[in-house]
Amino acid sequence: MSTKEDKPVEHKTTWKDSIYNPRTGEFIGRTASSWALIVGFYLVFYAFLTGFFTLTMWVMLQTLEDDVPKYRDRVPSPGxxxxxxxxxxxxxxxxxxxxxxxxxxxxxxxxxxxxxxxxxxxxxxxxxxxxxxxxxxxxxxxxxxxxxxxxxxxxxxxxxxxxxxxxxxxxxxxxxxxxxxxxxxxxxxxxxxxxxxxxxxxxxxxxxxxxxxxxxxxxxxxxxxxxxxxxxxxxxxxxxxxxxxxxxxxxxxxxxxxxxxxxxxxxxxxxxxxx
Structure with a gap:
């Protein structure tokens, strides 16, 4: 007596899977390791930009004087x-x-x-x-x-x-x-x-x-x-x-x-x- 092979159970995709997919472990389309990599990248990237901007401003401020403008080649007429x-x-x-x-x-x-x-x-x-x-x-x-x-x-x-x-x-x-x-x-x-x-x-x-x-x-x-x-x-x-x-x-x-x-x-x- 022949038996039919059991068919694999099909899992229907729902809108909830776009937020969190329990089968793949993805959250909003990315796995935990993928999210960790991208967050780490942006943290390093913006930390570099902040440090570079701070250094640039510090170097510029060292060239300025508190009491008078740095360059006064032409003194304008007053109002x-x-x-x-x-x-x-x-x-x-x-x-x-x-x-x-x-x-x-x-x-x-x-x-x-x-x-x-x-x-x-x-x-x-x-x-x-x-x-x-x-x-x-x-x-x-x-x-x-x-x-x-x-x-x-x-x-x-x-x-x-x-x-x-x-x-x-x-x-x-x-x-x-x-x-x-x-x-x-x-x-x-x-x-x-x-x-x-x-x-x-x-x-x-x-x-x-x-x-x-x-x-x-x-x-x-x-x-x-x-x-x-x-x-x-x-x-x-x-x-x-x-x-x-x-x-x-x-x-x-x-x-x-x-x-x-x-x-x-x-x-x-x-x-x-x-x-």
């Missing part, structure tokens, strides 16, 4: 900024709540220029660079707040805003090693057909050479930038009208006419005083 920090100064001269933020901003800035603080600094030679390349602790030249006179906030705590004749403080951005040639001074003009009366303090509106060069935040921690105050002597007919004013650095080699950078050596702002 001009104004205080209060706004390009649209709008206020009612009879409303202290409106001009109060501008006044507080100016007062805060000028605290470091108080005469009692500046008297601790050095009296430097006028119109001469204060060279200190071989000096470890850089001295700071005096710039007293009282030099700004009507715009100092000492005689008039509102800086002229209550009278509708606001003061604007102009300063240059700090650039390490800058030595402007000539006699840089600030010149402001109103962008309109008729001129606008203005007063400058100090009266020459100069950024004196004694305040240059600047040696950086670490070497020159107490350095204060020279300021030029411009008081806009608005008349009654100037009220309730927006007036655009442009201030430039003139009289030196500093750039002020670059069409690609509207703030290089110049700045334009708008003032509107109402009553």
């Amino acid at each position: 001009l900024v104004i205080r209060p920090r706004s390009l649209d100064i709008i206020f009612n001269r009879t409303n202290p709540k409106q001009y109060g933020p501008y006044v507080r901003h100016l007062e805060s800035l000028l605290q470091q220029y108080n005469d009692t603080i500046q008297e601790q600094n050095e009296l430097c030679m006028v119109n001469e660079y204060t060279e200190q390349d071989d000096v470890a602790e850089k001295k700071v030249c005096q710039f007293k707040r009282s030099l700004l006179r009507q715009c100092s906030g000492l005689a008039d705590a509102t800086f002229g805003y209550a009278e509708g004749k606001p003061c604007i403080l102009v300063k240059m951005n700090r650039i390490i090693g800058l030595r402007p040639r000539g006699e840089p001074y600030v010149n402001c003009t109103a962008k309109r057909d008729t001129p606008l009366q203005m007063s400058y303090f100090p009266t020459e509106a100069k950024f004196d050479k004694m305040y240059f060069p600047y040696y950086g935040k670490i070497n020159h921690p107490k350095y204060v930038q020279p300021l030029v105050a411009v008081q806009l002597l608005l008349a009654k007919e100037d009220y309730n009208t927006e007036i655009a004013i442009e201030c430039k650095v003139e009289g030196s080699d500093l750039k002020n006419d670059d069409d690609r950078d509207k703030f290089l050596g110049r700045i334009t702002f708008r003032v509107t005083v109402t009553e």
Whole structure:
């Protein structure tokens, strides 16, 4: 009597086998040894990349100095900024709540220029660079707040805003090693057909050479930038009208006419005083 041969048992493949196959021991298509090899490879690979990147950064940092840029072949021209920090100064001269933020901003800035603080600094030679390349602790030249006179906030705590004749403080951005040639001074003009009366303090509106060069935040921690105050002597007919004013650095080699950078050596702002 003949017997039929037993057929092998067929195992059906299910979706679970794609995650873990108990017959082959594969997990997500790989055996344990295969996973161990690939994980080990990537661990070694990324450890090498991390070490190489760290070494590269360490070598680069050894070439840099903490206080000044490594390469200063060309010292750029500085930009001009104004205080209060706004390009649209709008206020009612009879409303202290409106001009109060501008006044507080100016007062805060000028605290470091108080005469009692500046008297601790050095009296430097006028119109001469204060060279200190071989000096470890850089001295700071005096710039007293009282030099700004009507715009100092000492005689008039509102800086002229209550009278509708606001003061604007102009300063240059700090650039390490800058030595402007000539006699840089600030010149402001109103962008309109008729001129606008203005007063400058100090009266020459100069950024004196004694305040240059600047040696950086670490070497020159107490350095204060020279300021030029411009008081806009608005008349009654100037009220309730927006007036655009442009201030430039003139009289030196500093750039002020670059069409690609509207703030290089110049700045334009708008003032509107109402009553």
